[in-house]
Amino acid sequence: MSSFDIVPPEAIAEGRATDAYFDRTVEALDHADRNPHVVAEVTADQFPTGEFEALAGVKDAAHLLAGLPLDAYALREGQLFDGGPVCRIEGPYRDFAVYETALLGFLSHASAAATSALRAKRAAPDAQVLSFGTRHVHPAIGAMVERSALIGGMDGISNVAGGDVIDREAGGTMPHALVIAFGKGNQADAWRAFDEAVAPEVPRIALCDTYSDETDEAIRAAETIPELDGVRIDTTGSRRGNFRHILREVRWELDARGHEDVAVFASGGITPETIRELRDVADGFGVGSYVSNADPVDFALDIVEVEGEPAAKRGKLSGTKQVYRTPDGGHHVGLADREGPDDGEPLLEPLLEDGEIVREFEIEAAGQRALEDAERVGLGAE
């Protein structure tokens, strides 16, 4: 047993990461010798709302359900939706009832982070937008946050173990702690030690706000490290004043001394709004809490068909559904056995066939899909 309070992956795979009432449900169904064939759908909103979100977490959802006697369909990761099902399960209910809790958790949390990542990246498509936020959340979900950030189209991640899990390398240069470890006034020693110590492929980006004026530190960093790639300005909120002005000044003073090729990165409390304010004066952004702390999407799993007959609780729409994307960016919900809209591309595609995963999960392809679909539906274009 781990000394950390972390539900182990095996318990999730076995269906133990469930609300207890599903265990009671299985007991009652067993007692009554009842196991109806159902269609169940995962939905946040029944009808399109105009508020788009990006789907993520489908890889984990597929592995959760793998091996069960069911078929499943889902949107592709990175696909945007604003209503209707994002996932459909068809099979004997008793066999998958206990997986609902973990299934919704996988999709809800990852989709929220991916959606925020997409909003951040869309605010500055030409800048480097990097994920910095796993420090704000439980370390057990670091890989989920980083994978979702990339599915949302972000350009890089910072969590090393999270990167190991998703087979991507974490990036990053220095915290304030490194500069402080060399003592006030000795920032140059810290930057020099960094430059001498770290592998050549690590970008030389100096943190330039620890002790003194940002422009002063940026100039000194550029003079200390001949191959300096960039400076990062993370001015503490209480000292920030006009952050845009600070970044413009840094850019100006670097340029005035011939350091036009030194990039300027901004971090600390960055949101899509601040990115839009700063995108013409910064080359990149470190985004933390805006992505890692995103509120989970409010997904629910609902039975919509029992033994081939429409069924649903009040407030939910019965019948097996399909969702479609039309070229104008419209998201349409219809019954699966009816004609879809003209030129509508069906979005719910096979995920599992009789318990076998029938899909590849490509992070970069998902990120590309998210960015293209965001362009189509106008998400984050403001």
Ligand SMILES: O=P(O)(O)OC[C@H]1O[C@H](OP(=O)(O)OP(=O)(O)O)[C@H](O)[C@@H]1O
């Ligand atoms: O505000 P967020 O968007 O969540 O950004 C995450 C963190 O990244 C920056 O810290 P930094 O890397 O400079 O860390 P340090 O102050 O501990 O050195 C910033 O000051 C935040 O603490």
